Amino acid sequence: MELYDQPTFRMACQQFDVVADYLQIPLAERDRIKYPKRSMAVALPIHLDDGSTRVFAGYRVQHHLTLGPTKGGLRYHPDVTLGEVAALAMWMSWKCALTGLPYGGAKGGVACEPGKMTRKELERLTRRYTQEMIPFIGPQVDVMAPDLGTNEQVMAWIMDTYSVHAGYTVPSIVTGKPVGLGGSLGRREATGRGVGYLVNRASDNTSLVMGNATAVVQGYGNVGSIAALSLARYGVKVIGVSDVQGGLYNPKGLDIWAIEKYQAENKTLQGFPEAEPISNEELLLLPCDILVPAALERQITAANAGKIQCRILAEAANGPTTPEADEILNQREEIFIIPDVLCNAGGVIVSYFEWVQDLQSFFWGETEVTDKLFRILEAAFMQTVNMAKKQKIPMRMAALSLGIKRVQEAKKMRGLFP
Numbered sequence: 341m342e343l344y345d346q347p348t349f350r351m352a353c354q355q356f357d358v359v360a361d362y363l364q365i366p367l368a369e370r371d372r373i374k375y376p377k378r379s380m381a382v383a384l385p386i387h388l389d390d391g392s393t394r395v396f397a398g399y400r401v402q403h404h405l406t407l408g409p410t411k412g413g414l415r416y417h418p419d420v421t422l423g424e425v426a427a428l429a430m431w432m433s434w435k436c437a438l439t440g441l442p443y444g445g446a447k448g449g450v451a452c453e454p455g456k457m458t459r460k461e462l463e464r465l466t467r468r469y470t471q472e473m474i475p476f477i478g479p480q481v482d483v484m485a486p487d488l489g490t491n492e493q494v495m496a497w498i499m500d501t502y503s504v505h506a507g508y509t510v511p512s513i514v515t516g517k518p519v520g521l522g523g524s525l526g527r528r529e530a531t532g533r534g535v536g537y538l539v540n541r542a543s544d545n546t547s548l549v550m551g552n553a554t555a556v557v558q559g560y561g562n563v564g565s566i567a568a569l570s571l572a573r574y575g576v577k578v579i580g581v582s583d584v585q586g587g588l589y590n591p592k593g594l595d596i597w598a599i600e601k602y603q604a605e606n607k608t609l610q611g612f613p614e615a616e617p618i619s620n621e622e623l624l625l626l627p628c629d630i631l632v633p634a635a636l637e638r639q640i641t642a643a644n645a646g647k648i649q650c651r652i653l654a655e656a657a658n659g660p661t662t663p664e665a666d667e668i669l670n671q672r673e674e675i676f677i678i679p680d681v682l683c684n685a686g687g688v689i690v691s692y693f694e695w696v697q698d699l700q701s702f703f704w705g706e707t708e709v710t711d712k713l714f715r716i717l718e719a720a721f722m723q724t725v726n727m728a729k730k731q732k733i734p735m736r737m738a739a740l741s742l743g744i745k746r747v748q749e750a751k752k753m754r755g756l757f758p
């Protein structure tokens with residue numbers, strides 16, 4: 341599948357191959373489980389506000405359709421490629437299977453810089469992307485959600501474009517939309533809140549006391565900011581945070597609520613008083629108890645894996661750790677890893693709740709959403725920890741094995757048509 345060849349896709353395949361060997365999946369079945377079912381690449385011409393026209397590249401990859409519709413985020417970032425989107429779709433499949441959701445994985449992306457585009461340009465781009473995707477998406481086919489660079493507003497435009505095409509309102513076409521349009525209470529907070537919950541559970545396994553612990557969070561967007569707030573609520577002292585422009589460090593602890601306010605007003609972390617500036621590279625190496633990468637893939641590599649100084653590595657981002665770094669971390673038994681497919685699963689779990697609520701036009705309170713979220717995370721966490729302990733394998737291997745095995749079994753039960 342040369343069409344996907346790219347570092348993040350190679351990384352996802354490498355992880356799959358190791359697990360397939362461990363599970364002794366017959367060679368004849370492997371490609372069928374590993375490679376994406378469908379991929380779309382589209383050219384998106386739009387008018388810019390200066391009157392010129394520009395064409396953007398957009399992608400959507402649906403990894404497997406065995407267990408239900410596909411589900412996954414839409415990313416706006418300049419480095420988006422078909423291969424990266426395919427890797428992210430693959431991880432979504434294992435994540436949904438690990439948490440028992442009736443979905444296959446999907447992911448979409450547009451290569452653009454949302455921070456440098458106007459609201460009108462982003463709206464035109466989103467609507468054009470949705471228009472191009474209409475033959476391939478639907479509430480029972482493929483359901484999008486926010487990811488890096490997209491948000492509730494982007495989901496609202498997708499829902500509106502799709503609904504205008506259908507001739508009636510279709511809230512279940514996307515999740516992570518505003519609550520006023522059929523979004524779920526607790527969806528925006530779900531991923532970061534799930535990270536906090538799982539770190540707290542992991543602390544029991546590491547005899548770390550949350551009230552005495554320190555944390556560093558890379559990436560202060562939807563996931564990173566809520567993860568930091570959630571950890572602070574558990575009594576953790578957050579000493580470092582960052583965004584794409586750089587980080588903030590205060591060994592005495594950052595006032596997360598003040599940072600929240602500062603960022604909302606200034607759209608950046610830079611210049612926040614009561615903290616020293618620090619680079620993203622230095623931030624990852626700060627001594628802390630809990631390290632939360634919540635930005636991009638491939639941040640923890642062979643170059644820095646031996647130098648990170650944490651007790652719990654909570655992978656809020658997708659694919660933040662390369663397989664080479666994993667080999668180094670697996671030798672460092674003092675570090676407890678909550679692998680990405682488990683750690684950030686809160687987002688898709690509450691997306692599932694949102695989809696169910698939209699299909700039934702019957703909405704739940706936030707306590708009910710959060711309670712159900714924690715129950716599913718708890719079950720997935722315990723299954724992963726128990727398997728890792730029983731089989732003496734790393735947490736990532738356990739989580740991926742549980743997910744991949746479920747997809748393998750479902751494919752076996754359904755058989756191969758014709």
Ligand code: NAD
Nearest residue numbers: 487488489531559560561562563583584635657658684687
């Ligand atoms: P976001 O766009 O809201 O925030 C991203 C943050 O990362 C921003 O603060 C940005 O400035 C920062 N960033 C970007 N490039 C960076 C770099 N090179 N170094 C440091 N910081 C950088 O995105 P998000 O929705 O919070 O997603 C973050 C990660 O979490 C992604 O890996 C995404 O796939 C994953 N994720 C998101 C969700 C969700 O519900 N949004 C669910 C599961 C996983």
